[in-house]
Amino acid sequence: MQIAVVADVHLHDLHGGYGMVEEGSGGLVLRTLADTMASTRVFNESHSAFLAVLDDIVRRGIRDVVLLGDYSDDGQLGAVAAVKRILSDYENTHGLRFFTTFGNHDSYGPASRHLAKRLTKADGLQPRLVTSDDRAPAPAVVCSGMRGMSTAEAMEAMALYGVTRPPNVFHWETPGDDDRASLDASYLVEPQQGLWLLMLDANVFQKVGDAWRVRADAAWDHVLAERPYLLAWMEDVADRAKRLGKTLLAFSHYPALPLALKGEGSEIQSACTPEWSKRMPSLETGRRIARAGIGWHFSGHMHVAGRIELDGLVNIAVPSPVAYPGGYVVVNVQADGVDVEAVRLENVAGFDAAFPAYEVQSGDDNGAPLGKVLACATYSDFLRVHLQNLIETKHVLDDWSPELLASLDTPIGQVLGEGSSAADLNVLWPHVTSLPFGRMVEDYYLIRAAGRQVLGQLSPERVAFYRDLDLRFRSSLLLEGARFGDHSGFLALFTACTNAVLD
Ligand SMILES: [Fe+2]
Known part of the structure; x- marks a missing residue:
């Protein structure tokens, strides 16, 4: 049995129009090079990178695909609609099936949120602020598709992708029988006989003033503290999987273990920079998830590739297609165990569609190394240059x-x-x-x-x-x-x- 796991696609809809160009005219709307170089992900390349990942999945003959959260740029109505058009296309043309879970960029809790981005036309000139907030003063461009989804909206948008019972699966259930009143999008699905995918919605929202904030730092610590029923359900699922002889793979957007550990036995401790440490769960949280019987957990969020193990729990950090090293993972489930293959995106057709726009933008903003960017012959070169710039201008100074x-x-x-x-x-x-x-x-x-x-x-x-x-x-x-x-x-x-x- 095989599945593909794709994390943090962060699809920016290049063809979304945004009130800047006529939708359907083929005109691109782009994020700026400066914004790209200051971010932990690239934007304009997300569309071609996602298609490259899906084409590779099709080429391998894999049918079932997990989307591990942050599938759209920032959960905007327009970006999510663009994701759904792509999913539907690959469903209809290639028979793929998608199972989604939410990340911190997919839903904003009980209320939706106005969002704004600086965008340019294909010529790369004169960036304009595009916002969903119609109170924004000119020269901002108001575009209703820029609004970030509430959790209820996100659950409705992804209903066909695992959040409600899909057709032709062997089993599907949710943690509660309250018909999702709790706005928890978790579910268990058996797409292939004997394979249980435990899709965990680990977003915890907190009200700050009038707004809702997702607790993306150390997210699993907050899940265990505020939604203890989820761990009880995980334990129950793990117990049933064992009794029924199912292979259980768990998925959530956030790491279930700190992504670097040092020491042995009782001496083990998290070995991350301070910036990373505050984003990681505690060791005790990881141990509790291990004790619940979860042996395999796949996480996104950090946009890195890796594997870490504690107390029998293996956490696979699934790389993003839009950050170095650029890729996804394939999971092979065989009689003798689970094998995880990291797939790297080397070449992506059309990844440089925004390069003509970058060329006319100042190379000085955020120290963007324009010459190095334009010299990139492959997508993987581009992602490496992007990270090297981020290391120099942000990580080293922060850490x-x-x-x-x-x-x-x-x-x-x-x-x-x-x-x-x-x-x-x-x-x-x-x-x-x-x-x-x-x-x-x-x-x-x-x-x-x-x-x-x-x-x-x-x-x-x-x-x-x-x-x-x-x-x-x-x-x-x-x-x-x-x-x-x-x-x-x-x-x-x-x-x-x-x-x-x-x-
Ligand atoms: Fe992300």
């Missing part, structure tokens, strides 16, 4: 101390040699240790994003050097006592990140 930032141009050997037992690294690895320390910091983020997939992109000597570091420091550099932001803190996180990849 590390001035002390560490001051040493980015210092040779790696000199930085690691200070106050450690690593003096011989310079002798063993002269080419790598003479590189600036900033290269190693960049590699930390590339490895964190792509996991094993990054290995083929680093020189064999650099991989061997990181393996050596991992072996030397795996146990000696525990996080306890290491200050976030200093060099030993960096090494502790770096080896936690490389540990799983280089094993």
Whole structure:
């Protein structure tokens, strides 16, 4: 049995018109390069990337596809309608079936929300603010399709994609019998005999003033605290799956475990940068999900690829098609177990449709490296340049101390040699240790994003050097006592990140 899992498509509807060009005229409406380079995802390329993913799924003969939340740009009426047109097309033409769950960009809780984006026509000039709020002053363009959906609207929109009982499945149920009054879009479905997909809606909303806010940071902590019935249902489902001999795969938008761990046994702790740590669930939350009997959980949200395991619970971080490394996963369920294959998008036809617009936009906004962007020959090159820019302009500044930032141009050997037992690294690895320390910091983020997939992109000597570091420091550099932001803190996180990849 096979399924495909696609996370965080974030479809921007290039052909949506938005009151800027006539719908159906073929004229593109684009996000700007500056907004793209400041975001954790690319926008204008989402349409061609999604089609490339679906075509690859069709080519492999896979029928059932899980959409792991954040399927549209930001849950706008227009973007969701565009997603549905694509799903319907692949259903009708290729017989695909889709099962959706919600992310933090799909629904806004009990009330819908006005949204606004800066958009240009295909010429890339004169960005205009397009908003659903008709009180916005000129020169904003008012477009009702820009409104973000309430949860009830999202559930209705996705009714045909698992949220209500689909035809031709062996089993389907929801956690409650209250006819979804609770606005929980979770369901269990058996699309292929013996395969149970547990689709968990892990959005928790909190009222702040007059508005509703989704608790996307450490989301599973909030689910367990505020919707305990969901864990009880998961336990019940897991118990029945075991008794009935079903293979149970669980899916939700948010990680069920911190995506990097360090230490063993009772010493295990989360090993993420402070920015990441606040977005991760606690270890206790992961342990409770494991105790409920969930063995496989697939998450999106962080736009990275990876695998982490604790107490028998494996959390697969499913990459997004619109962030480095760019891809999705295929799950093979066989008699002897579950196998997860990460599929990478290398080439995407038409990914550069917005490049003529980028060309006329200032390369200076947000430090957008226009020359590097335009030189990208493949989609995967483009995603790497996008992340490298984000690392330089955002991640490094958010995550590390001035002390560490001051040493980015210092040779790696000199930085690691200070106050450690690593003096011989310079002798063993002269080419790598003479590189600036900033290269190693960049590699930390590339490895964190792509996991094993990054290995083929680093020189064999650099991989061997990181393996050596991992072996030397795996146990000696525990996080306890290491200050976030200093060099030993960096090494502790770096080896936690490389540990799983280089094993
Ligand atoms: Fe996302």
